[in-house]
Amino acid sequence: MVDGTISASVFADELHAFVELSATLKDTWQLAMANDSKCGYISKRQLLKLDQHLADVSSGMVESSLEVDELTEQEVEDEESNTIQVKPQTRVISCEYHVVYSDSYSVPVLYFNMYHDSGKLLTLDEIWSLVPQIYQSRLSQERWTFLTQQEHPILGRPYFQLHPCHTASLMKHSVLSRATKPEISTDTAQGLAGVSATSHTPSMRRKGSYLVQWLSSVAPVVRLGMSLEYGLIGNN
């Protein structure tokens, strides 16, 4: 823990605690147990409206919906006055976020996919274009978060991933910086055995707060909505 990593069993506890927290806040994180994996994962769906601002960013994101006019031989008459004529709609992107444990890095990993209503996944370039401007510049300098496409370790389908290789160092700083604040709760959590009792003893944290800290720091990069309440509750 002191190096920013967590064990699989701590991760599993974190997941449960986080999902409970999510329920309290009426958020929609769900726990999914994997058949052969010890700790399962949590997932959340979210819609992203491509408003004017984002539509600009993703103007190149036109779905390849081939001309299919010739696909029907039979005229279908379906017009009637009880249906409103739907205007060219706001483009909606469906997002699916998964938090999965990485055995090799001993940290949580954020997997996600974004797709059009046809089921077509956004490409890596399109995903990058959705990264908010403030992070774009930061990401070009700091390499701790970058996006890649990987096979989902449990579902076996391609997902985008915020690469976990710098998560530990991020969480190390985060955990330690919090540990210097006196108001941290002092329940003894697992994973800290062997940490010498210095003034920096991160004597700890409420369960779930590791995930809250980590997720809230990476969520904005991929437009994952996270209520501020998570932080408030975590600190109480």
Add this chain to the structure above:
Amino acid sequence: MATSACSTANLQFAPFSSALDAGFWHKLSENKLDVYGLDDKPRKIHGFYFNGDAVGIPCRLNVDYTAFNEIPQIPPNYFLSHGILQNKNTIDAFKSCDKKELLNDIAHELWLDITSGKAIDDPTLLSKFLMLTYADLKKYHYYYWFTFPALCAPETFPLTKKPIRFSERFTEEQTNAFLAAYTQFQESTRGQRGVKTGYFILQETQTGLQVANLKDADRLLSDPQGKVLFCVCDPSTLAEHPGWPVRNLLTLIAYHWADKLPEVEIVSFRDRISQGSRDISHSLVFTVQLQSLSNLTECPKCVGWEKNAKGKLVPRMVDLSATMDPVKLSESSVDLNLKLMRWRLLPELDLEKITRTRCLLLGAGTLGCNVARSLLGWGVRKITFVDNSRISYSNPVRQSLFVFEDCLHGGKAKAEAAAESLRRIFPGVDAQGHSLTIPMPGHPLSESSIEQTRKDVAVLEELVDQHDVIFLLMDTRESRWLPTLLGAAKGKIVLNAALGFDTFLVVRHGVKMPGEPMDTGPPGEAKLSSNVHGSQLGCYFCNDVVAPGDSTRDRTLDQQCTVSRPGMSMITAALAVELLVSILQHPEEGGAPADTSARDEHITKDMMSILGLVPHQIRGFLSRYYNLLPASRAFEKCTACSSIVIEHYRKEGFGFLLSAFNQPSYLEDLTGLTQLHQETLDSEVWAISDDDESM
């Protein structure tokens, strides 16, 4: 909220729009291959919708990878829709199937559920959809068309009042009472399937608000103490229009209860959570005048085909090859893996340049196989082999692209087999093989073979033109002469790898720009400056004072690569490819300067690529696990790359080459090596006599 008089006249509904996920298409493909086969009978699937979307989001009917589950797996707060999947086997069947009949069938089912009262017991039956699909699993193109059946009865839904918000209709106290009752209702009615009910009754009495099932309608409607409101969990976020699920409920009410309810209040229930708090105040209450349908016996007209993005009533198609075609997936994974290197370590690494570099590999033996594999690793996409031999039983253990079967029946041709093997390893590669004999100087051609040789040379010339990099990976020294000359004449990057028993050489030839005279540097300066520009570097033959002749006659062991230590070819091939990548990443490419000493203190910034030094030669000594990085200048009398040779080749073409092939001393005479030999002999004699004198 501008409510025009016109829009209050009749209630109009917002149609569903379909929302799929990639997982659905994965699962459909899987089922088509493993379960359905050619059986195209209708299959039950599930979809779900939500009544808590933010304003501006269209009404979505979601169908995802859980659609095929036996027991519906609906996300919390979503509502079930019963689907039928009609997957056609051919595009023609998809096109020609009777859309009217499809819709009619599902309309009849819906009508039966309504008239029989089945939909009162299980109101989820009011929400149905049909999905017509055709999956082109070769191209990963999916054609689909949704219909969300809605019965057109009554014909219109006249509003007797303007729609009002829930918060206008009910007090805060009532709202809270309702929410408590609703929550309890959902918990108690969830049933075995764990599915929430999207349709229910709200009874308003003096004492409060109660929530009940549709099947309690008769009882509640006859209760004079309370007023009955029908509630629908509404996916619409529009201020004046409810969503599709309201329609069939109105038909149900009109059929069963309109006699008692000339006017009905419909609650379009919208249940939103934002920033951790629940909000239903934007739910709407519509008051609709309902014409009774109790005498209707025929199934009414039904509508529901989804329009495409342009508003036309036609099917849609989605191309998912980028995420589902394994070939494309392997290509993007390979690219991503390489990009990781750029993202993590070398932001300036120009991978695209490497990817688009076209490589010609002369020799598909042990070096050729291993060079090709390393090139694949770097993402090179165009690899062409030239070889004239067949695979023999001793080859596969060292020649990493071949297997035992390749040796049978006389053995496959190496060049083609190597290309085929590369495509098997990575289908994204453009690999070709040419069985071709490269003619060699000092190997005289018979009259009958001249025409074939002329053709072979033409093919080789064309291949050199079509590639950016030429790898010389043959097993004889003299077969490297022609491609060295061609590479020099055409300004290509030439990488030459040669093996001894436990020594090897990798050398990049000096890159001359086509048309420019060869730059051998100022005479006599070679010793003074150790830094040699890429255009002044020598080729494989520059250090030789004999023209390449027939080395197969008196071959020493160290010229036969087949008796080199087995690991050598991997080391050498890898170094040749890495040297190429260093060249490509140097701003001057082939012009990258090299240092004759390779001492640290001699290294200047202009020698470095982002990957480090770009040496001229790597000479390895496996017995000491030691490499040297010498550099040497081009030799003005070189038999392969000197100006005079290139000029003659340019002027005389095949005629010049023919002279070189047929006349053993032709090249030495031409370049002045013969004269040099004579001078050397003279000086030796002089030196010896000098020694003699000193004795």
